Amino acid sequence: xxxxxxxxxxxHRTYTNIVKAEGLCVSFGKVQAxxxxxxxxxxxxxxxxxxxxxxxKSTLIKALTGVVRPSxxxxxIRDELVDLGRxxxxxxxxxxxxxxxxxxxxxxxxxxxxxFFVGRQIVNRLGFINVREQRRIANEILQSHLGFRSxxxxxxxxxxxxxxxxxxxxxIGRAMHFDADLLVLDEPTTALAIKxxxxxxxxxxxxxxxxxxxxxxxxxxxxVHALADRLVVLDRGRIVADIRPMEMDLEELARFLIxxxxxxxxxxx
Amino acid sequence: MSDTRVxxxxxxxxRAIPPLLTGGKLEGLPIILVFFALIGLFVAFAPRxxxxxxxxxxxxVTIPPLLILSLGLTLVIAxxxxxxxxxxxxxxxxxLFAFCSLHLGAPWLGLLAALGGGALVGLVNGILVAxxxxxxxxxxxxxxxxxxxxxxxxxxxxxxxLSDLENTPIDNIFAGTFLFVPAEAWxxxxxxxxxxxxxxxxRFGEHxxxxxxxxxxxxxLGINVARERIKLFTLMGAIAGFASFLxxxxxxxxxxTQGQGTLLSAxxxxxxxxxxxxxxxxxxxxxxxxxxxxxxxxxxxxxxxVAGFWVEVIVGLVFIVxxxxxxxIENPARLKQLxxxxxxxx
Numbered sequence: 149x150x151x152x153x154x155x156x157x158x159x160h161r162t163y164t165n166i167v168k169a170e171g172l173c174v175s176f177g178k179v180q181a182x183x184x185x186x187x188x189x190x191x192x193x194x195x196x197x198x199x200x201x202x203x204x205k206s207t208l209i210k211a212l213t214g215v216v217r218p219s220x221x222x223x224x225i226r227d228e229l230v231d232l233g234r235x236x237x238x239x240x241x242x243x244x245x246x247x248x249x250x251x252x253x254x255x256x257x258x259x260x261x262x263x264f265f266v267g268r269q270i271v272n273r274l275g276f277i278n279v280r281e282q283r284r285i286a287n288e289i290l291q292s293h294l295g296f297r298s299x300x301x302x303x304x305x306x307x308x309x310x311x312x313x314x315x316x317x318x319x320i321g322r323a324m325h326f327d328a329d330l331l332v333l334d335e336p337t338t339a340l341a342i343k344x345x346x347x348x349x350x351x352x353x354x355x356x357x358x359x360x361x362x363x364x365x366x367x368x369x370x371x372v373h374a375l376a377d378r379l380v381v382l383d384r385g386r387i388v389a390d391i392r393p394m395e396m397d398l399e400e401l402a403r404f405l406i407x408x409x410x411x412x413x414x415x416x417x
Numbered sequence: 418m419s420d421t422r423v424x425x426x427x428x429x430x431x432r433a434i435p436p437l438l439t440g441g442k443l444e445g446l447p448i449i450l451v452f453f454a455l456i457g458l459f460v461a462f463a464p465r466x467x468x469x470x471x472x473x474x475x476x477x478v479t480i481p482p483l484l485i486l487s488l489g490l491t492l493v494i495a496x497x498x499x500x501x502x503x504x505x506x507x508x509x510x511x512x513l514f515a516f517c518s519l520h521l522g523a524p525w526l527g528l529l530a531a532l533g534g535g536a537l538v539g540l541v542n543g544i545l546v547a548x549x550x551x552x553x554x555x556x557x558x559x560x561x562x563x564x565x566x567x568x569x570x571x572x573x574x575x576x577x578x579l580s581d582l583e584n585t586p587i588d589n590i591f592a593g594t595f596l597f598v599p600a601e602a603w604x605x606x607x608x609x610x611x612x613x614x615x616x617x618x619x620r621f622g623e624h625x626x627x628x629x630x631x632x633x634x635x636x637x638l639g640i641n642v643a644r645e646r647i648k649l650f651t652l653m654g655a656i657a658g659f660a661s662f663l664x665x666x667x668x669x670x671x672x673x674t675q676g677q678g679t680l681l682s683a684x685x686x687x688x689x690x691x692x693x694x695x696x697x698x699x700x701x702x703x704x705x706x707x708x709x710x711x712x713x714x715x716x717x718x719x720x721x722x723v724a725g726f727w728v729e730v731i732v733g734l735v736f737i738v739x740x741x742x743x744x745x746i747e748n749p750a751r752l753k754q755l756x757x758x759x760x761x762x763x
Contacts, residue, residue: 252633
């Protein structure tokens, strides 16, 4: 209960940045995945994260959402310093951070009522799950947010039977239900049909309109360029550019990204 | 939400999986049918044995330790892991119990020691798997040798006669008779009910299922994968410790090689029951009936007059057919997955 009340309080308090990293480094053994990341995301800002494969985009969002522990640096959430030693996915959830991955955030063989609540189940004092309540809420989300019930999908459906777009819908519905202040979208449109892509893009617009913030990883430059307030470019674990889309059109952006790939060979423009 | 109810009362949608009872489908139904068909066969071929109570009474004494092992293994399999060290726990924990009973005169302390010793073995397994990162199928072979060896060294290869415990409270509670049924059977039933609720209704069970599904996903979803796996192996060790205690007290004897032969039978019970060989889905009801079938086949086949040599052939056939059928019925895509696993490496 105390967590909840403190959450309410923090939600009403004003803050400039929902999340801010200072000198954040992540290393896996000897491999330095992220070096000296300084990044701040405003309370109602959509930040597009772009860069080549292996540039560290996924690692960065994992560090911000508690999946991966940074080796050094500082992290502020709602302008308050976070104890990195205690920061975890659970903590990030409690701070109302939600992540939408297409492939990597749903248990394949598990029913939707488990997938919506796993990691923060509705339980009694002994840790037993209130299945009836979880099913009821899951069905509600499916019906009200997603309109999925008409497709024969209900709380007992397993994820393995859903299409890519439906999975994405489930992950989005989950994020909406938990009323996040920061949404992290990791390549949400990969392998989706055009109609489904449009739904995801509408969702990103909804994030902006409803006063929330988002970090948006996307390979399709046209999508991020159109939707993001700011584009952060990562290359080999470092932030190499921070661009406002109005200042650079899509073509210039693409040229800039290509130039990053050949910085030493003299091919760069 | 009224249409929710209408929906679930109708024919189960093909996309829905049955929890315990959905759309009239019972968990583990195929294996329950096989179980009763088997009893029917035994009754038909050996009516003099199978139409009278004593054979069932002896099943209810001999099967519970095996069944309890299968229950623990079901949780392990659900998480996509395996534990091959439980026969060693049966040796080790049995020794601890026998030693405390005989030399310290403290059988209840012995029970605690058996549970604690099993949990210790499991804890070591869990740390080696979850923290060091050795696959469980490999490391539990090693720990199996180790603890089995420790037990042999400690008991000096001797057996311990525990006949002094006969008709003491601990004997009556765990190996007596209650309501005409052997106490072991009640304990097995109780653990089965508990295991069902842990796997299907508890946060811990849900975490095991998600870990079995994919460890990466489980981590992203906020499950502490390492901690849950350590807990899992520790629990399995304690369960094996209890099975060992039960085996020792019902025989009133500890011998250094006890537990050998349970390895394949207990695992067979789980897989015949229908738990996924890939992890992520498991059925306690299935494991109960799977273990009952494995436990009955031996006596049943002999009683029907088929030579005892055939028992293992038949068990092997039942196992293979059951596992293939479960894969095929539940999800045809899994057969493809299995095919890829075995042929893609060539």
